[in-house]
Amino acid sequence: MKGLSLVEAGYRYPSATAPAVQGVSLQVAPGEVVLLTGPTGCGKSTLLRLACGLLQRHGQGGVLGRVGLDGQDPATLAPRVRVGRVGFVGQEPADQLVAGTVADELAFAMESAGQSGAEIDAALGPLLASVGLDLAFDRDPRTLSGGQTQRLVVAAALSAGAGVLVADEPIAQLDPRGATDLLAGLRTLARDRQLAVLLVEHRLEACWPFLDRVVVMDAGRLVADEARRDIVPGHPLLGTLRGLGLTVPGVLDLADRWGLAEAEVAGRLRTAPGRGEVTGEKAVAAEAAAAGRGEEAAAADRPVRVRAEGLRFSYGDDVVLGGIDLCLRAGERVALLGGNGAGKSTLLGLIEGRLRGRLSVHGRVVGVPQDPDLALFQPSVRDELAHGPLEAGHADVAGTVAWAAGALSLDPLLDRPPHALSRGQRLRVAVAGALSCRPDLLLLDEPTSGQDHDQVERMMRALTAALVEGLLLFATHDVDLALRHATRVLVLHRGRLVADGPPRTVLASLPASLPIVVPPLAALCLDAGRAPATAAELAAAVSRGPRPAGGPP
Amino acid sequence: MIDPRTRLFLVTAVGVLAICLEQPGALGALVLATLLPLAVLRVPGVWWRRGVIGVLTIVWSTVLSQGLFYAEQPRVALVELGPLVLWREGVRWGLVQSLRFVAVSLAGLGLAVSTSPDRLYAAMLRLRVPFGLALMATTALRMVPAVGQELWTVRRARAARGRPAWRRAPWRWLALEVGLLRPVVARAWRRAHALAESLDARGFDPLAPRAVRRPLRMGALDGGIVVGVGLVTATVVALRVLYLLYVGEVLYVPALRGVYGFVRGWL
Numbered sequence: 020m021k022g023l024s025l026v027e028a029g030y031r032y033p034s035a036t037a038p039a040v041q042g043v044s045l046q047v048a049p050g051e052v053v054l055l056t057g058p059t060g061c062g063k064s065t066l067l068r069l070a071c072g073l074l075q076r077h078g079q080g081g082v083l084g085r086v087g088l089d090g091q092d093p094a095t096l097a098p099r100v101r102v103g104r105v106g107f108v109g110q111e112p113a114d115q116l117v118a119g120t121v122a123d124e125l126a127f128a129m130e131s132a133g134q135s136g137a138e139i140d141a142a143l144g145p146l147l148a149s150v151g152l153d154l155a156f157d158r159d160p161r162t163l164s165g166g167q168t169q170r171l172v173v174a175a176a177l178s179a180g181a182g183v184l185v186a187d188e189p190i191a192q193l194d195p196r197g198a199t200d201l202l203a204g205l206r207t208l209a210r211d212r213q214l215a216v217l218l219v220e221h222r223l224e225a226c227w228p229f230l231d232r233v234v235v236m237d238a239g240r241l242v243a244d245e246a247r248r249d250i251v252p253g254h255p256l257l258g259t260l261r262g263l264g265l266t267v268p269g270v271l272d273l274a275d276r277w278g279l280a281e282a283e284v285a286g287r288l289r290t291a292p293g294r295g296e297v298t299g300e301k302a303v304a305a306e307a308a309a310a311g312r313g314e315e316a317a318a319a320d321r322p323v324r325v326r327a328e329g330l331r332f333s334y335g336d337d338v339v340l341g342g343i344d345l346c347l348r349a350g351e352r353v354a355l356l357g358g359n360g361a362g363k364s365t366l367l368g369l370i371e372g373r374l375r376g377r378l379s380v381h382g383r384v385v386g387v388p389q390d391p392d393l394a395l396f397q398p399s400v401r402d403e404l405a406h407g408p409l410e411a412g413h414a415d416v417a418g419t420v421a422w423a424a425g426a427l428s429l430d431p432l433l434d435r436p437p438h439a440l441s442r443g444q445r446l447r448v449a450v451a452g453a454l455s456c457r458p459d460l461l462l463l464d465e466p467t468s469g470q471d472h473d474q475v476e477r478m479m480r481a482l483t484a485a486l487v488e489g490l491l492l493f494a495t496h497d498v499d500l501a502l503r504h505a506t507r508v509l510v511l512h513r514g515r516l517v518a519d520g521p522p523r524t525v526l527a528s529l530p531a532s533l534p535i536v537v538p539p540l541a542a543l544c545l546d547a548g549r550a551p552a553t554a555a556e557l558a559a560a561v562s563r564g565p566r567p568a569g570g571p572p
Numbered sequence: 573m574i575d576p577r578t579r580l581f582l583v584t585a586v587g588v589l590a591i592c593l594e595q596p597g598a599l600g601a602l603v604l605a606t607l608l609p610l611a612v613l614r615v616p617g618v619w620w621r622r623g624v625i626g627v628l629t630i631v632w633s634t635v636l637s638q639g640l641f642y643a644e645q646p647r648v649a650l651v652e653l654g655p656l657v658l659w660r661e662g663v664r665w666g667l668v669q670s671l672r673f674v675a676v677s678l679a680g681l682g683l684a685v686s687t688s689p690d691r692l693y694a695a696m697l698r699l700r701v702p703f704g705l706a707l708m709a710t711t712a713l714r715m716v717p718a719v720g721q722e723l724w725t726v727r728r729a730r731a732a733r734g735r736p737a738w739r740r741a742p743w744r745w746l747a748l749e750v751g752l753l754r755p756v757v758a759r760a761w762r763r764a765h766a767l768a769e770s771l772d773a774r775g776f777d778p779l780a781p782r783a784v785r786r787p788l789r790m791g792a793l794d795g796g797i798v799v800g801v802g803l804v805t806a807t808v809v810a811l812r813v814l815y816l817l818y819v820g821e822v823l824y825v826p827a828l829r830g831v832y833g834f835v836r837g838w839l
Contacts, residue, residue, distance in 0.1 A: 073769055102775025114766035117774065119688020126785040131775025139785045159688075172770075179775065335616065373728050385732045392759050393722055394729040396751045410734030438758040456733050 021089055022215040023047040023070055023105075023183045029083030029239070030069050039065045040239045041083060049182060049213035052206055054226050056219065057236035058263045059443050059471060063219045064110070064187055066236065070217060071107045071185045072096070088183055102128045106176030108186040110442075112169040113161070121147070121163075122156035124171060128179040142178065149208060150174045151200045165192035166359030170201055177208070184208075186218040190225060191468060194358040194496045196534030198222065202229040221471060223260075224268045224538055237263055252279060266472040269499075269540025272554035277561070284540075288547035291561045321348040324460050324490040325370055327378035332365055339365045341514040345378075347490055349459070352483060354501030354522070355494040357511035358534030363494035364389065366511065367462050370492070382459025382490075389464040391449035395437040400429055400448050403437055407456030423455040426481035428474070443470040447478060454485055461486060463493040467500060476553075479504040499538045502526060502551035510535065523550065576687050576695035578794040585805045586679040590672040592812040596664065598839050599671035603627075606675050609682035622724075631670040638666030684713040694788055711767065715760060722759055726752050811835050 029041035040062040047053045057063050068074045072093025075082050086093060088104045096104065106128070109115055118124040125146050129139045143156060150170040154163070160171060169192050177184060184205070190198035206229040208214045220226050233250060235243040245256050252275040260267050267275070274281045325347040332340040340362045347353060355363045369376040371386040385407075387394055397403040404420040413419055424430050427447040432440060437448050446468065453461055461482070467475050475497075482491055483504065495501060501508050501522055508525045510518035512533055518525045526537050527545045541551035552560075586606055593599050615623075639650070642662025651658040683692070689710040696706035730752060740748070790798075815835040817823040 068769075071773060073772060076772065077768075097780075098772070098775040098777040099780060102773075105773075107769070107773035109766050109769055111762070111766050114763045115770035117689065117767065117770055117776075119691060123688060123691075123785070127776075128774040130783045130785055131777065133783050135783065136785045136787075139783075176773065371728075371732070373725075386729070388725055388729060390725075390759070392755050392762075393725045394755075396726060396730060396755050398751075398754070407733040438754065452733065 020046065020048075020087070021182070022049045022051070023185075023217060024087040024090075025066075025070060025084065026087075027084035028066075028069055028086055030065055030074055030078065031081040031083070033079045035080070038081075038083060038239060040069065043084070043236075043241050045234060045241065045244065047183065047215040047217050049215050050209050051231045052209050052216040052218070052229055053232045053234055054218060054220060054223070054230050055234045055236060056221070056223065056260075056265060057242075058265065059441050061236045062239040063236055065239075067107070067185050067187050067217065067219060071105045071183075072101065073107065099132050102131050102179045102181065104181055105183040105185060106179075106181035108173050108176050108184070108189050110187045110191065112165070112172040112192065115172050115175075116160045116168070119159060120156060121154050121158050121160055121171065124160050124175050125178050128175060132179040134179070146174045146178050147171075149177075150204050151197075164360040166194060166197045169193055170197075173201065173205075177214070182213065183215045183217070186216070188220055189218055190220060190222060192359070192465075194534045195225065195498065195536035197359055198225045198496075199536065202226060205229065221266070223266050227268045227271075235259060235263070235265075252277075252281065264471050264473040267554070269538055269554050270543065273540060273557055276554055276558035285543050285546065287561075288543055288549060288557075321350050322381065323348055323379075324382055325378065325380050325492075327369075327376075330366075330369065330376055330378050332362075332369060332374060332376050339514050340369075340376075343516050345509070345516065345519075347492065349382075349488055349490055351507050352486070352491045352505050353493070353507045353509060354505035355492060355509050355511065356496075356498065356501055356535055357494075360513075361511040362514045363511055364464055367464055367492070367494055370460065371462055380460070383456065384460040384462065385453040385456050385458040386462035387446070387449045387453050387464065387466070389468070391442075391446040392438065394449040394452060395445060398436060399434055400424070400437055400440075401433040403448055403452045404429075404433075404455045407452065411456065419455050419457075423451040426454065426485055427451040428477055442468070443474055446470060447474070450478060450482070454482070458489060460490045460492065463491070465495060466493050467495060467497050475500065498526065498535060499541055499551065502537075502541050503553070574797065575788055575790045575794045576691045577699060577788065577790065578797050579683055579687055580692075580695055580699065581798055582801060583679045583683050585801050587676055588805050589808055590675045592808050593672075593839055594668055595837070595839055596667045596671060599668060599675060602675045603671055603678065606678035606682060609686055610678070613682075613686055615685070627674050630674060631667065634670035634673075635663050635666035638669065639663040680713070681716065684716045687713075689713065691788075694784060698788055711764065715763065718763070719756060719760055722756050723752065726755050808839060811839060815839075 023046065025043050025045045028043045029038045031038040043066060055063050055066065065074070069082070069086060072086065072088070074080070075086070075092075075094035088096070088101075093101055093105060116124060117127055122143055125143050126139045129142065147154060150173050152167060152170050152174065154167070154171075160168060163171065169189060173184075173186065173189055176186075190201055193201060202225065205214075205216055209216050218226070227247070230247040232244065232246050233256065234241060235256070243256050243259055245254070250256050250271070252271065254275075257267050257272065257275045261272075270281050270284050274284050277284070277287060279287060323346060325345060327343055327345040330340055330343040330345065331338070343366065355366065357363050365374065367386060368374040369378060370380055371384050372380070373386075395403055397406055401420060404423050405416050408416040408419040420433075424433055427450060429444075429447060429451055432444060432448070437445055440448065446466065447470075450463065450466065466478065470478070479500065505522050507520065508518070508522045509516060510525060510529070510533065517533070518529065523545060526541075529535055529537070537545070540554060544551045544557075586602065589602055590599070593602060639658040639662040640656060642659040642665060644661065647659045647661045649657050650660045650663060692713065693706050693710045696709065701709075730748070811831060812835065814823075814828060815832055818828075818832050
């Protein structure tokens with residue numbers, strides 16, 4: 020058959036007693052876009068590597084069942100043939116760069132396939148355009164932003180004309196607009212080129228409109244395989260997703276909980292009782308009201324942690340920050356939003372002191388880098404959490420370790436080596452290590468990366484509780500996270516601060532030109548005059564009030 | 573653009589010259605020459621500052637250790653501080669050794685930051701370097717700047733969570749320094765794994781002939797560089813060999829007395 024097919028496929032790692040993946044039968048036809056999702060560690064990445072033949076060729080473990088690319092086993096195909104059948108995109112785009120220029124990066128697979136120089140040169144422009152990139156061909160890929168790199172890697176994987184694309188979190192580093200553009204591009208390629216796409220992604224909300232099917236894995240096995248158009252409120256898959264701790268697109272989730280059609284959610288949000296009962300809603304409403312009365316005066320009592328006036332920063336001729344005025348105070352939880360390359364990480368670097376700039380910072384600053392691995396240098400999680408308190412000479416080191424571990428749900432992992440954990444767990448260890456230092460300013464760069472929804476919620480609640488007198492500043496693409504956990508939002512665009520204020524106020528009036536997209540459920544909440552909240556919170560609060568006449572049963 | 577084979581030749585020439593030169597002045601000139609590519613590449617100022625600090629640290633520590641522990645005779649004391657004596661010959665030997673190391677390191681760094689791995693790989697294959705060795709070498713070179721950056725990030729992260737490294741017992745400081753390598757090694761392993769997967773997924777086959785979009789071409793500039801640098805290197809090697817024959821009492825040609833003097837005084 021054409022496309023990708025797996026029949027009772029599985030894989031057992033050499034040292035494992037049980038297969039990491041087993042009994043998976045799955046087909047992805049040409050033109051289809053299929054999402055593979057499941058909790059962290061359930062075997063999704065293993066299955067992807069099996070699907071494109073990587074494990075068969077290089078793994079030391081045992082392969083079970085059969086895999087077919089257009090009916091042929093990928094392990095038996097010569098590399099120059101295989102590259103024209105399947106493209107693979109891994110999790111870390113920067114690590115997948117093999118060439119020194121954008122053109123050479125795109126050309127690599129075509130060279131492998133034996134295409135001529137003229138053919139390759141003719142294909143470069145359309146390839147870049149297909150992923151929404153407009154770059155100089157001679158640019159060094161290492162100078163691209165994370166989002167640009169991710170798109171380039173996708174284009175490079177498809178450059179030899181592969182009929183199947185297998186991608187592991189291809190939008191992880193993209194801002195919402197960038198993610199939508201890339202997924203729309205893939206959707207178009209699937210339709211126009213009859214490309215079969217199998218992708219793993221945690222951001223279900225972003226992917227949902229572009230999917231044909233949703234496949235769910237748990238503990239190495241497929242537990243569901245449904246056409247996306249069939250997944251409507253009341254569908255059992257929604258309960259399965261929630262049971263596995265996965266996100267369900269917000270409006271669909273709420274409609275399912277309320278027993279409504281998705282189109283009816285907006286009306287119910289406007290008319291339903293229970294406003295003010297949703298977690299955090301009173302606080303947000305009070306904050307908005309305070310803003311109207313001159314919130315700055317009320318907050319002026321708090322000590323200033325960061326002050327910048329006309330802060331500028333550039334890498335050579337490339338101006339990254341072009342005059343930022345900023346005053347951040349203790350007790351604030353500040354979300355830093357902006358598209359790829361807006362200057363978020365640079366601003367964090369300046370505050371942390373990694374980069375030099377003219378701003379004043381007061382208090383102890385601890386930052387968790389975008390790559391949490393680089394903050395983990397102790398042999399065990401316990402030592403990692405104890406490092407800060409020991410260095411500071413705290414009296415109760417064990418107590419601090421227990422507190423930080425409890426806050427980030429790390430108790431069962433205390434004696435494990437940090438680098439042996441999953442990416443999400445490593446991130447939580449890095450955050451807990453920073454938290455155990457009792458910082459005055461805690462800086463997080465993309466704290467949702469590699470974590471499922473429940474983990475992120477727990478982490479942000481723990482940080483909120485732990486940093487009552489501290490300042491939490493986190494850069495994120497997750498607008499929903501900012502709406503639910505920040506007391507203030509800063510929006511950067513092309514190195515300038517274009518918005519600064521309470522989350523609701525800022526996000527309700529964002530210009531459409533910014534690459535920031537308010538999630539549909541949050542947008543409906545804002546339209547209805549409610550505080551943005553999760554579907555579970557809204558459902559719980561509203562179910563306590565009487566239902567309006569003519570409403571759902 | 574200089575052909576990658578020419579760049580490999582230049583690095584080799586620097587290595588040969590670093591071995592053949594023994595005068596600190598000549599080696600200093602060689603170090604300056606290896607800085608040229610980095611200057612052309614417009615390396616950011618912060619890296620220059622770090623590089624200068626690194627070079628000075630290497631030179632200073634080597635000079636000091638060699639100066640203190642030099643045991644050959646004859647030797648002349650430069651400074652005496654109680655039982656500690658800094659020997660002039662040791663200082664000179666330390667300077668020579670450290671400048672050799674710096675010159676070769678800078679040449680390698682210049683190659684790493686100026687040449688993409690695939691071009692370097694293509695050049696090595698054209699020079700008939702075994703494919704496994706070529707791939708390993710290019711991958712290692714590619715990782716040099718990234719590993720340096722990561723080590724710096726780890727140090728920053730550690731510094732933010734603790735006292736300055738030097739404010740502790742030496743063994744604790746050493747243990748901490750070694751521990752800093754842990755995340756860098758783990759990250760390097762992950763990166764190598766991802767790169768290997770990427771190469772494989774893009775049809776890389778070291779045993780199969782491969783189309784090349786931009787075939788390697790050596791132009792007039794490459795020819796000039798190879799001939800010029802090759803002549804200089806060959807001359808230095810020849811002069812050094814003649815000098816060694818003379819010093820080893822194997823061959824003495826009276827007409828070459830001026831050459832011997834030049835080698836002793838300048839090379």
